[in-house]
Amino acid sequence: MVxxxxxxxxxxxxSVKTVSNVINDYPHITARxxxxxxxxxxxxxxxxxxxxxxxRKGRSDFIALAIPEMAxxxxxxxxxxxxRAAKKRGITVLIDQTEGEAAAEKLVLGGMRGQLxxxxxxxxxxxxxxxxxxxxxxxxxxxxxxxxxxxTLDHVAVDSVQxxxxxxxxxxxxxxxRIAAIGVGGGAGTGAVRRKGYRKALKAAGLPHDPTLELAxxxxxxxxxxxSMRELLALPEPPDAVFCFNDLLAIGALRTLxxxxxxxxxxxxxxxFDDIEDGRYHSPSLTTISPDMEWLAEQAVGLxxxxxxxxxxxxxxxxxxxxTLQIRESxxx
Amino acid sequence: MVxxxxxxxxxxxxSVKTVSNVINDYPHITARxxxxxxxxxxxxxxxxxxxxxxxRKGRSDFIALAIPEMAxxxxxxxxxxxxRAAKKRGITVLIDQTEGEAAAEKLVLGGMRGQLxxxxxxxxxxxxxxxxxxxxxxxxxxxxxxxxxxxTLDHVAVDSVQxxxxxxxxxxxxxxxRIAAIGVGGGAGTGAVRRKGYRKALKAAGLPHDPTLELAxxxxxxxxxxxSMRELLALPEPPDAVFCFNDLLAIGALRTLxxxxxxxxxxxxxxxFDDIEDGRYHSPSLTTISPDMEWLAEQAVGLxxxxxxxxxxxxxxxxxxxxTLQIRESxxx
DNA sequence: CTGAGTTTTTACAACGATTGACATCGGCTG
DNA sequence: CAGCCGATGTCAATCGTTGTAAAAACTCAG
Numbered sequence: 050m051v052x053x054x055x056x057x058x059x060x061x062x063x064s065v066k067t068v069s070n071v072i073n074d075y076p077h078i079t080a081r082x083x084x085x086x087x088x089x090x091x092x093x094x095x096x097x098x099x100x101x102x103x104x105r106k107g108r109s110d111f112i113a114l115a116i117p118e119m120a121x122x123x124x125x126x127x128x129x130x131x132x133r134a135a136k137k138r139g140i141t142v143l144i145d146q147t148e149g150e151a152a153a154e155k156l157v158l159g160g161m162r163g164q165l166x167x168x169x170x171x172x173x174x175x176x177x178x179x180x181x182x183x184x185x186x187x188x189x190x191x192x193x194x195x196x197x198x199x200x201t202l203d204h205v206a207v208d209s210v211q212x213x214x215x216x217x218x219x220x221x222x223x224x225x226x227r228i229a230a231i232g233v234g235g236g237a238g239t240g241a242v243r244r245k246g247y248r249k250a251l252k253a254a255g256l257p258h259d260p261t262l263e264l265a266x267x268x269x270x271x272x273x274x275x276x277s278m279r280e281l282l283a284l285p286e287p288p289d290a291v292f293c294f295n296d297l298l299a300i301g302a303l304r305t306l307x308x309x310x311x312x313x314x315x316x317x318x319x320x321x322f323d324d325i326e327d328g329r330y331h332s333p334s335l336t337t338i339s340p341d342m343e344w345l346a347e348q349a350v351g352l353x354x355x356x357x358x359x360x361x362x363x364x365x366x367x368x369x370x371x372x373t374l375q376i377r378e379s380x381x382x
Numbered sequence: 383m384v385x386x387x388x389x390x391x392x393x394x395x396x397s398v399k400t401v402s403n404v405i406n407d408y409p410h411i412t413a414r415x416x417x418x419x420x421x422x423x424x425x426x427x428x429x430x431x432x433x434x435x436x437x438r439k440g441r442s443d444f445i446a447l448a449i450p451e452m453a454x455x456x457x458x459x460x461x462x463x464x465x466r467a468a469k470k471r472g473i474t475v476l477i478d479q480t481e482g483e484a485a486a487e488k489l490v491l492g493g494m495r496g497q498l499x500x501x502x503x504x505x506x507x508x509x510x511x512x513x514x515x516x517x518x519x520x521x522x523x524x525x526x527x528x529x530x531x532x533x534t535l536d537h538v539a540v541d542s543v544q545x546x547x548x549x550x551x552x553x554x555x556x557x558x559x560r561i562a563a564i565g566v567g568g569g570a571g572t573g574a575v576r577r578k579g580y581r582k583a584l585k586a587a588g589l590p591h592d593p594t595l596e597l598a599x600x601x602x603x604x605x606x607x608x609x610s611m612r613e614l615l616a617l618p619e620p621p622d623a624v625f626c627f628n629d630l631l632a633i634g635a636l637r638t639l640x641x642x643x644x645x646x647x648x649x650x651x652x653x654x655f656d657d658i659e660d661g662r663y664h665s666p667s668l669t670t671i672s673p674d675m676e677w678l679a680e681q682a683v684g685l686x687x688x689x690x691x692x693x694x695x696x697x698x699x700x701x702x703x704x705x706t707l708q709i710r711e712s713x714x715x
Numbered sequence: 716c717t718g719a720g721t722t723t724t725t726a727c728a729a730c731g732a733t734t735g736a737c738a739t740c741g742g743c744t745g
Numbered sequence: 746c747a748g749c750c751g752a753t754g755t756c757a758a759t760c761g762t763t764g765t766a767a768a769a770a771c772t773c774a775g
Contacts, residue, residue, distance in 0.1 A: 051497070054732060064754050069733060077752055099498040100437040101731035104760045109433065118462060120659075125458035129451060132479055144477055146465055164384070164761095165432040271663050300663050307665035326453075327660050330604050330633050332640035386761060397725045402763060410723055434761035437730050497731095 052095040061089035072097065103165065112353060113169045115145045121270070122325040123295065124172070127193075130346035131170060138354060140167075147173075168353045173238075189356035191349050195242050203352045205345055207370045209239065212338045213246025214253075215374050216292050216320045219336070221254045223380060225290035225318055229262040231277040231302060232269060232294025240265070243294045243322070262288055269294070274301025282309055289317060290380070296321035296328045299335055303379065318380040333378030340372040385428040394422035405430065436498065445686060446502045448478045454603070455658040456628065457505070460526075463679035464503060471687060473500075480506075501686045506571075522689035524682050528575050536685045538678055540703045542572065545671045546579025547586075548707050549625050549653045552669070554587045556713060558623035558651055562595040564610040564635060565602060565627025573598070576627045576655070595621055602627070607634025615642055622650060623713075629654035629661045632668055636712065651713040666711030673705040 058065040063086060070078060071086040089095075103109035114131050116124040132142045143166065168189035191203045220228050230247045234240020244263065251258050264280060266273040274293055278301065281288055293299035299321030306313050313319055313333050321328055321337040328335035348368050355363065391398040396415060403411055404419040422428075436442035447464050449457040465475045476499065501522035524536045553561050563580045567573020577596065584591050597613060599606040607626055611634065614621055626632035632654030639646050646652055646666050654661055654670035661668035681701050688696065 065732085066734090066755080067753060070753085073733080079752065082752080096497070098437070098731050100433045100442065101760090102733075103433040104431070104437055104762090105731080105733045107760075119452070119465070120455075120459045120462040122453075122455065122458070122660075125455070126453045128477075129453040129479060132452070132477070141476070143474070144461075144465075146462060164429070271659065275663075300660075304663045304665060326604065327455075327633070330608075330637045331664060332637060334637075387763095388761080398761090399726080399763080400724055403724085406763080410721095412723070415723080431761050434730090435763080437732090437760090438762045438764085440730080 052093045054095075054097070057086065057089045057093055057095050060093060061085045108167055108357075109165050110139060111141050111143055111166050112350075112357075113143045113145050113166045115147050115169060115171045117173070118146050118148060119144055121297065122327060123297075123323045126325060126342060127172065127346070130342045131350060134343075134346040134350040138350065140350070140354070167357045170349050170353055189353055191353045191356070193345070193349060195237065195239050201365060203356060203366050205349045205352065205368045205370060207338070207340045207372050209242040210246040210249070212322070212340075212372050212374075213243040213292070213294075214250045215246075216322065216336075216338055217247045217250035218254070219374055219376065220290040220292060220318055220320060220380060221250065221256065223314075223318060226256060227259070227262065227286065227288040228256070228290045228292060229264065229281050229288035230292050230294070231264045231266060231274055231281075231298050233263045233265050239269075240294060247292055266298070269297055271297045271301035271304070274298030275305045276301075278302040278305035282306075282311075287317075290314075290319070291317060292320050294322055296323040296325045296335060296337055299337070299379075300327060300331060303331055303333070303335070314378070314380050320380055324375055329377070331379075333381075336377045336380040337375050338372050339375045340370045345370045385426045387428075387430070390419065390422045390426055390428050393426060394418045441500055441690075442498050443472060444474050444476055444499050445683075445690075446476045446478055446499045448480050448502060448504045450506070451479050451481060452477055454630065455660060456630075456656045459658060459675060460505065460679070463675045464683060467676075467679040467683040471683065473683070473687070501690050503682050503686055522686055524686045524689070526678070526682060528570060528572050534698060536689060536699050538682045538685065538701045538703060540671070540673045540705050542575040543579040543582070545655070545673075545705055545707075546576040546625070546627075547583045548579075549655065549669075549671055550580045550583035551587070552707055552709065553623040553625060553651055553653060553713060554583065554589065556647075556651060558621075559589060560592070560595065560619065560621040561589070561623040561625060562597065562614050562621035563625050563627070564597045564599060564607055564614075564631050566596045566598045572602075573627060580625055599631070602630055604630045604634035604637070607631030608638045609634075611635040611638035615639075615644075620650070623647075623652070624650060625653045627655055629656040629658045629668060629670055632670070632712075633660060633664060636664055636666070636668070647711070647713050653713055657708055662710070664712075666714075669710045669713035670708050671705050672708045673703045678703045 054065050054068055058068045061068065063082060067078070067082060068086050071083055099109065112135060114128060116128065119125055119128055128142070128144050135142045166188060168191070170191045170193060172193035191205065194206050195209060217228060228251065230244060232240055233244045248258060261284060262281070264277040266277045274297060277298070278291065281291065282305065291299075291302055293302055299319050302319055303313060306317055306319070311317055319335065321335050324337045324339035328337055348370075352366060352368070387398050387401050391401045394401065396419060400411070400415065401419050401423075404416050432442065445468060447461060449461065452458055452461055461475070461477050468475045499521060501524070503524045503526060505526040524538065527539050528542060550561060561584065563577060565573050566577045581591060594617060595614070597610040599610045607630060610631070611624065614624065615638065624632075624635055626635055632652050635652055636646060639650055639652070644650055652668065654668050657670045657672035661670055685699060685701070
């Protein structure tokens with residue numbers, strides 16, 4: 050059942066070279082020959098041996114997507130979108146769960162999967178992969194999400210500051226005055242950038258900034274949102290709204306609020322970030338920042354492929370993903 | 383920055399083959415030589431070229447996981463678990479979204495990704511991939527989920543009939559009498575097998591079987607659950623409980639119930655299947671069948687690797703995944 | 716110190732696809 | 746009919762790694 054190029058050639062009655070030419074779209078080929086070859090390929094169900102091709106060409110048409118964890122809905126959706134976008138272009142995506150930056154760095158900076166991969170799309174969530182920015186990674190790399198210190202890499206992300214500003218402003222516009230933030234972080238990561246937009250909105254509205262309403266938590270999962278919300282409820286003066294830096298946190302917060310017997314949005318309004326599908330099905334459904342994921346995926350893949358194909362001297366590009374604020378029940382009037 | 387075996391050899395002052403021997407744990411190597419080589423590898427940060435190795439050995443240490451869609455939480459969690467299990471054994475997983483069986487069959491039966499892959503773990507959800515069962519796929523294949531007609535393949539799955547029986551029986555035990563089922567299907571797929579357990583439980587309890595309470599729907603997503611639930615509520619005599627054949631359907635059903643202003647579980651109790659993480663955070667939290675996903679992943683990978691390594695004459699194996707019924711708020715007394 | 720036996724290391728040829736330099740072979744142009 | 750051009754074929758080399766088999770180096774007994 051192992052079909053080789055030579056088998057196809059034999060069956061089509063042409064030389065190996067000709068078959069290879071057909072496959073690689075060499076211009077000067079008669080329609081007749083091409084048809085014969087195609088037929089033989091069809092009949093033998095031939096697929097080129099990826100290893101051999103990749104060894105010879107130095108290109109595999111595989112790219113890697115490095116994400117913290119694929120079981121997280123946002124990343125699962127991202128993975129799906131990137132895979133689709135890549136498949137359209139005949140590229141296969143290898144998904145790598147980094148589970149924390151250490152392993153990721155090793156992967157990215159290190160052997161890069163034995164040269165199999167043509168390039169990498171890297172989507173960190175928490176800490177800043179400063180060390181990535183540099184080095185002779187040899188392989189093209191596109192960064193997703195907050196851009197970190199002194200990036201010299203191609204980059205695709207939502208304008209998190211603006212989006213957070215919008216989200217917070219929305220809460221203000223429905224009359225909330227004590228607005229908490231969950232998911233705050235330091236450095237230049239997501240948690241810091243979104244906090245910036247949040248604070249900016251408060252300031253713009255002339256609202257006081259209460260540091261006890263900014264919760265860092267340990268991560269970006271549902272349980273972190275739930276426990277942060279518990280902390281907020283324990284305050285002498287709890288908030289009347291919460292802006293969670295991602296939807297998972299928001300879902301955790303909703304859960305805590307439900308357990309506490311509080312009504313959302315009456316007692317506390319909640320806004321998230323990412324627009325994962327679950328959010329739409331919770332009761333109340335979740336108001337959230339909805340980035341255009343298809344656009345993101347399309348651009349990220351495009352950028353990477355340009356870089357892979359390119360002579361290398363293109364300027365670094367930095368794309369901003371369009372988003373909308375999806376107003377749902379968790380903050381409805 | 384491209385480091386080859388020959389570079390390492392040169393630096394270590396040995397032959398290329400010796401370096402290869404060190405890497406492949408060939409037994410007869412002096413400690414001194416080994417150390418020299420290791421040092422050179424270290425110094426040059428050498429990683430073997432996967433393509434070349436795979437071409438030569440006919441093994442790539444890549445396996446594929448074919449799932450309908452990775453954005454679906456159950457499959458995302460499955461993908462994560464399988465990746466982890468594989469990584470432990472030095473294997474990389476390639477995730478393939480089949481999005482419907484046609485493409486999947488082509489992949490599985492066809493070129494099998496240009497011989498790059500050593501084997502495949504296939505997890506269909508809906509229709510029966512009868513055609514897969516056969517042929518000269520050349521590559522080992524492990525099937526997850528309901529076993530389909532005349533399987534001759536290694537297989538790992540929950541005992542869906544028993545689990546569905548348990549789920550339904552649980553609803554009966556809390557006093558429900560009109561129990562609906564969402565996700566029913568024909569053939570030998572998930573929808574049919576789970577219906578079997580459901581009917582069996584009704585029968586065992588001496589409850590009448592009302593066909594209007596069995597809803598097929600078009601898929602296994604939240605929206606399907608939501609619309610099916612709407613249909614049920616429109617019945618002259620709506621159910622007092624629903625067993626949904628997966629958690630997404632259940633979440634959709636919960637949403638519809640909430641929109642209808644009904645209380646869960648007071649008016650209608652709901653049970654799901656899969657135990658995806660979201661279910662625990664909904665209000666009410668979702669009672670569900672919880673398969674041991676880690677076990678499943680571990681076994682599936684193990685089975686496949688045995689098959690890949692094996693001489694091929696092992697008997698077909700059929701493993702049953704342990705599960706528990708997680709009783710939560712959606713069916714709490 | 717020699718020769719047998721054993722260990723360690725090496726040379727060489729694959730694996731399958733691609734590519735480049737040329738050679739061929741028709742058919743077409745003028 | 747010479748000369749050209751387009752379409753294929755031949756041949757060989759290459760990508761980096763590993764299996765085979767044989768050479769080289771070592772050990773030990775006599």
